[in-house]
Amino acid sequence: MAKVRDRTEDFKDSVRRAALNLGYDESKTATIMASFILHKTRERSPFTKASMKTLESIGALEKFLMKHKKDYLDLRRTTEQERDSIEHEVTVFINSCREQIDVLKNSINHEQSSSKGWLGIRSDNLNADTIAHKHGVVLILSEKLHSVTSQFDQLRAIRFQDAINRVTPRRKLKSGIKNVTESSNSNNFQSRGNSEVREDNEVQAEPIRVQQQVLDDETRALQVELASMLDAVQETESKMVEMSALNHLMSTHVLQQAQQIEFLYEQAVEATKNVQLGNKELSQAIQRNSSSRTFLLLFLFKYKNCRRFGNGSIDIGTALTSPYLCLIH
Amino acid sequence: MALNLRQKQTECIIRMLNLNQTVINPVGGGGGTANEEVYKILIYDRFCQDILSPLIHVKDLRKHGVTLYFLVDKDRKPVHDVPAVYFVQPTQLNIQRIVLDTSRALYDSFHLNFSSSIPRPLLEDLASGSVNSDSIQRISKVHDQYLEFVTLEDNLFSLANKNCYVQLNDPSAGDKEIEEIIEKIVSGLFCVLATLAVVPIIRCPPGGPSEMVASLLDQRLRDHLLAKNNLFTESGNFTSSFQRPILCIFDRNFELSVAIQHEFRYKPLVHDVLGLRLNRLNVKGEKGGMKSFELDHSDPFWMANGLLEFPEVAVEIETQLNKYKKDVEEVNRRTGGNAGAEFDGTDLIGNTKHLMSAVNSLPELTERKQVIDKHTNIATALLGEIKERSLDSYAKMESEMMIRGGIDRNELLSVLRGKGDKMDKLRFAVMYLISTESLSPSEVETVEVALRESEVDTSAFQYVKKIKSLNISLASANSASRSNIVDWAEKLYGQSISAVTAGVKNLLSSDHQLALTRTVDALMEGKPNPESDSYLVFDPRAPKSTPGSSSSHLKGPFKEAIVFMIGGGNYVEHGSLQDLARSQQPVKHVIYGTTEILTGGEFVEQLDVLGKKMGLGSSDIAPAIK
Numbered sequence: 015m016a017k018v019r020d021r022t023e024d025f026k027d028s029v030r031r032a033a034l035n036l037g038y039d040e041s042k043t044a045t046i047m048a049s050f051i052l053h054k055t056r057e058r059s060p061f062t063k064a065s066m067k068t069l070e071s072i073g074a075l076e077k078f079l080m081k082h083k084k085d086y087l088d089l090r091r092t093t094e095q096e097r098d099s100i101e102h103e104v105t106v107f108i109n110s111c112r113e114q115i116d117v118l119k120n121s122i123n124h125e126q127s128s129s130k131g132w133l134g135i136r137s138d139n140l141n142a143d144t145i146a147h148k149h150g151v152v153l154i155l156s157e158k159l160h161s162v163t164s165q166f167d168q169l170r171a172i173r174f175q176d177a178i179n180r181v182t183p184r185r186k187l188k189s190g191i192k193n194v195t196e197s198s199n200s201n202n203f204q205s206r207g208n209s210e211v212r213e214d215n216e217v218q219a220e221p222i223r224v225q226q227q228v229l230d231d232e233t234r235a236l237q238v239e240l241a242s243m244l245d246a247v248q249e250t251e252s253k254m255v256e257m258s259a260l261n262h263l264m265s266t267h268v269l270q271q272a273q274q275i276e277f278l279y280e281q282a283v284e285a286t287k288n289v290q291l292g293n294k295e296l297s298q299a300i301q302r303n304s305s306s307r308t309f310l311l312l313f314l315f316k317y318k319n320c321r322r323f324g325n326g327s328i329d330i331g332t333a334l335t336s337p338y339l340c341l342i343h
Numbered sequence: 344m345a346l347n348l349r350q351k352q353t354e355c356i357i358r359m360l361n362l363n364q365t366v367i368n369p370v371g372g373g374g375g376t377a378n379e380e381v382y383k384i385l386i387y388d389r390f391c392q393d394i395l396s397p398l399i400h401v402k403d404l405r406k407h408g409v410t411l412y413f414l415v416d417k418d419r420k421p422v423h424d425v426p427a428v429y430f431v432q433p434t435q436l437n438i439q440r441i442v443l444d445t446s447r448a449l450y451d452s453f454h455l456n457f458s459s460s461i462p463r464p465l466l467e468d469l470a471s472g473s474v475n476s477d478s479i480q481r482i483s484k485v486h487d488q489y490l491e492f493v494t495l496e497d498n499l500f501s502l503a504n505k506n507c508y509v510q511l512n513d514p515s516a517g518d519k520e521i522e523e524i525i526e527k528i529v530s531g532l533f534c535v536l537a538t539l540a541v542v543p544i545i546r547c548p549p550g551g552p553s554e555m556v557a558s559l560l561d562q563r564l565r566d567h568l569l570a571k572n573n574l575f576t577e578s579g580n581f582t583s584s585f586q587r588p589i590l591c592i593f594d595r596n597f598e599l600s601v602a603i604q605h606e607f608r609y610k611p612l613v614h615d616v617l618g619l620r621l622n623r624l625n626v627k628g629e630k631g632g633m634k635s636f637e638l639d640h641s642d643p644f645w646m647a648n649g650l651l652e653f654p655e656v657a658v659e660i661e662t663q664l665n666k667y668k669k670d671v672e673e674v675n676r677r678t679g680g681n682a683g684a685e686f687d688g689t690d691l692i693g694n695t696k697h698l699m700s701a702v703n704s705l706p707e708l709t710e711r712k713q714v715i716d717k718h719t720n721i722a723t724a725l726l727g728e729i730k731e732r733s734l735d736s737y738a739k740m741e742s743e744m745m746i747r748g749g750i751d752r753n754e755l756l757s758v759l760r761g762k763g764d765k766m767d768k769l770r771f772a773v774m775y776l777i778s779t780e781s782l783s784p785s786e787v788e789t790v791e792v793a794l795r796e797s798e799v800d801t802s803a804f805q806y807v808k809k810i811k812s813l814n815i816s817l818a819s820a821n822s823a824s825r826s827n828i829v830d831w832a833e834k835l836y837g838q839s840i841s842a843v844t845a846g847v848k849n850l851l852s853s854d855h856q857l858a859l860t861r862t863v864d865a866l867m868e869g870k871p872n873p874e875s876d877s878y879l880v881f882d883p884r885a886p887k888s889t890p891g892s893s894s895s896h897l898k899g900p901f902k903e904a905i906v907f908m909i910g911g912g913n914y915v916e917h918g919s920l921q922d923l924a925r926s927q928q929p930v931k932h933v934i935y936g937t938t939e940i941l942t943g944g945e946f947v948e949q950l951d952v953l954g955k956k957m958g959l960g961s962s963d964i965a966p967a968i969k
Contacts, residue, residue, distance in 0.1 A: 018358070019489070019574065021461065021466070021485040021486060021487055022485050022486075025466060025469070028466050028467045028470035029473070032467065032470045032471035032474045036471070038474075050479075059424050062382075141421065142420060143419060144420065144421070150411055151382050151410055153410075154405050154408065174699075178695060256695045263702055267705070
């Protein structure tokens with residue numbers, strides 16, 4: 015990359031020469047030169063300190079995310095619970111950062127509103143530029159947080175994608191097995207029906223065998239019930255996964271639209287405000303117009319009266335009013 | 344290693360925004376904790392605003408911690424706790440303003456960056472001013488950035504020196520004024536070379552402003568290289584295979600026709616007709632409101648199709664639109680189509696997957712649509728202007744004139760009496776003067792009469808006539824391309840885009856090369872060539888004692904070139920040089936720069952001014968009795 019020329023040394027020389035020209039003595043020149051080396055550490059305002067802290071925490075959040083990214087994404091390294099716990103931690107962290115940013119924003123608004131109480135005179139600290147700067151700081155912080163959270167969202171999207179991919183083949187497998195069990199169950203029922211008919215013929219001879227049959231039937235019935243419940247549960251699970259994926263989809267992408275809608279709304283509000291101001295101006299102009307017209311009429315009337323009662327000498331007033339009088343007549 | 348000027352300039356600016364410390368990588372390193380001064384305010388003047396606007400957007404500024412940005416002239420209020428980064432030109436006015444700001448303690452600390460080297464006297468003014476007001480402790484650093492040029496694309500820059508051509512060719516200009524202008528040009532070129540960190544071999548045609556600029560630049564570089572910590576110490580990695588580029592300096596009078604001619608390619612058309620400035624364009628939208636577009640390296644359509652002829656661009660837009668529609672249909676089909684089938688639980692998962700992939704591809708699709716919309720708007724606006732002024736016929740006839748070396752008298756007069764606004768006719772008439780080899784005075788008379796009938800101010804015409812009569816070489820004739828003749832297309836009046844697409848073929852011969860391109864090609868090749876042999880050579884690195892005899896590496900084939908045009912250039916030359924660079928084997932790189940980027944109309948206005956200064960031709964002369 016191209017180098018840049020540091021002219022600070024040249025500047026220091028010029029400063030020394032200027033100080034000598036102005037007749038500063040040695041000690042004063044020395045203090046001036048010393049100020050180059052020792053920078054007075056200015057006391058930072060609480061706002062700046064708070065914003066620095068928030069920046070630090072967002073940086074820490076990003077580092078945390080980077081560290082656990084590999085663990086989170088790789089299916090073999092972590093279990094579902096660990097992934098959930100990472101998500102939970104990150105969410106808590108994000109919330110705290112957001113709160114800090116909100117606190118900063120509220121402090122700006124609070125300062126703005128409280129200062130207006132003092133006869134509308136703003137102190138040096140609260141001029142328009144400083145307020146704009148503070149808003150800028152808050153904006154930078156929120157943009158940074160937004161970028162970190164979008165990274166996190168991407169990780170979560172990958173996780174959902176994996177989950178859905180995992181569930182889909184299982185469902186296909188599951189539905190295949192379900193068909194097989196159904197057909198085997200129907201076979202069982204049929205065979206059971208047949209054996210029941212046979213048994214009816216020999217019912218008296220084997221009461222123990224009948225009991226065994228009944229137990230077997232019960233077991234099989236329980237099995238079928240369990241299998242169907244398992245199916246139902248798995249279907250619900252996959253539906254839940256889908257719902258959370260859709261939810262995630264809606265929240266990230268629809269949120270973007272919401273921001274745009276909010277922006278449009280604010281613009282509309284501003285436009286109405288401008289229109290109101292415009293209306294006010296117009297009405298004022300109309301008032302002025304009408305008042306000036308009445309004034310002009312009075313003026314003319316007065317001159318006309320003077321002329322009537324005067325001795326008919328031509329003065330400037332008549333010369334002025336004559337064209338108007340022509341118009342009026 | 345390709346020279347990418349825009350990237351280098353952007354890097355320098357970002358470094359400046361980070362208070363000239365080495366940029367800390369936020370992911371690996373401290374992420375803002377190590378650097379105490381994260382939030383800053385940026386202050387610039389008008390010239391530096393032009394430098395910054397094609398390179399950085401406002402949201403990128405925020406990425407580097409800039410919360411507010413102001414013009415230095417504006418009335419500003421104090422903001423505590425923040426450092427201020429100033430990026431201004433070193434002028435007396437700016438220095439006074441800075442001294443005022445420091446005395447009023449507007450900001451905590453001041454980091455001053457000047458776009459070119461601040462001269463000693465101004466530095467002393469600054470020093471004495473701040474000592475007087477006892478505000479030395481606020482000024483932290485003073486830097487020379489060497490960034491006093493505007494980069495529009497990766498390989499296109501301009502020095503934004505207004506009216507350079509007028510000042511250089513002004514008959515009443517004294518030595519001192521000419522020296523001042525040459526000094527400004529050289530300082531701008533020096534900044535470009537410092538940003539690229541190369542010391543090229545300089546070649547220029549003998550005589551004229553180009554020689555003055557070349558020798559002064561050579562001197563400046565030599566002096567600078569003698570200093571120990573100069574800006575050009577090469578980084579050790581590339582010294583072995585590092586080949587120096589060649590810097591070719593030309594004067595506008597070398598080839599006047601290119602600056603005046605009507606062109607029919609997309610980029611020059613947009614610049615000429617719609618007024619592209621600093622990569623920004625204002626176009627009347629369909630609903631009547633003004634829309635502002637940005638056309639730069641982030642627009643893939645613009646980059647890919649900027650040098651195509653206008654009808655081809657229209658075809659390209661349609662192709663892209665059809666592709667987009669197809670993609671959108673496919674996305675719709677995959678996600679929405681299943682609603683028709685019976686609502687089956689098993690299909691839901693597949694639906695969600697498709698939905699997710701569709702939503703992911705949505706941003707890309709919307710972006711593509713925006714680009715297509717933008718260019719459709721631009722093309723529609725262009726088409727309106729072209730139809731109204733029949734610019735296509737102007738372009739065609741002018742290129743015919745250049746190739747043939749003359750034009751039929753009736754054709755000439757019919758064009759002058761036909762469509763087109765005054766500037767178009769004037770440009771056509773001047774092109775006629777330049778291209779016709781042997782001018783008959785009677786024909787020139789009729790042309791002047793025709794111009795006056797259309798109420799066109801003929802000062803520019805008179806000026807060019809005078810120049811030609813003084814036998815100053817205006818345009819190296821297109822001797823090399825005489826053999827290639829274009830297919831004549833029919834005249835187009837009031838037809839839609841599709842008709843234009845269908846009807847026009849090869850409006851301009853693709854082999855018609857500019858003299859500039861031919862010369863640069865010859866210089867880069869390094870083979871003996873009658874045109875370029877007479878050119879002077881300057882090598883700032885060579886010791887002064889070795890006279891003219893050139894060492895082999897001075898004339899060998901060059902892989903990279905920087906071409907500079909004094910007096911004004913345009914997108915046509917830039918495009919032609921890019922074509923040259925791309926067509927070579929292996930691909931070469933050419934950077935094109937000029938003192939200012941002018942449309943044909945603006946250049947003819949400068950000729951106008953010169954004509955009036957010489958007291959030639961005015962529009963008050965009564966037209967001849969018909």
